[in-house]
Amino acid sequence: MKRVIPTAFPADPCLDNPATLGAAIRAARTQAGMRQVDAALSIGVALQTLIDIETGQPGVSIGKILQVAQGLGVSLFVLPPSQRDNARRRLADLTQPPL
Known part of the structure; x- marks a missing residue:
């Protein structure tokens, strides 16, 4: 069986395009050690949808994206523009490895 190689989450927590969201979903799946086919099956979506x-790919419905995110434990947050920079800084502090 092919080994799953963990990938890193995007450095910036602001998901401003489908590629960044896709990278976060992929990171959650690979860090859980799951192959795409196994993740799709356990979440209840088609393999092609997960791919x-x-x-x-911009054509996937928001409902399917949220289903996959929830199934892999990825949380999405909505913030007003005035709070984004502060949230980025705070999240960066939380995700830094301890000294």
């Missing part, structure tokens, strides 16, 4: 999400 399209992970590769940032």
Whole structure:
């Protein structure tokens, strides 16, 4: 069986395009050690849907994206523009490895 190689989450937590969201979904799946086919099966979506999400294809419905995100434990947050920079800084502090 092919080994799953973990990928890193995007450095910037602001998901401003389908490719960045896809990278976060892929990181969650690979860090869980799941192959695409196994993740799709356990979440209840077609393999092609998961592939399209992970590769940032813009035509996937928001409902399917949220289903996959929830199934892989990825949380999405909505913030007003005035709070984004502060949230980025705080999230960066939380994700830094301890000294």
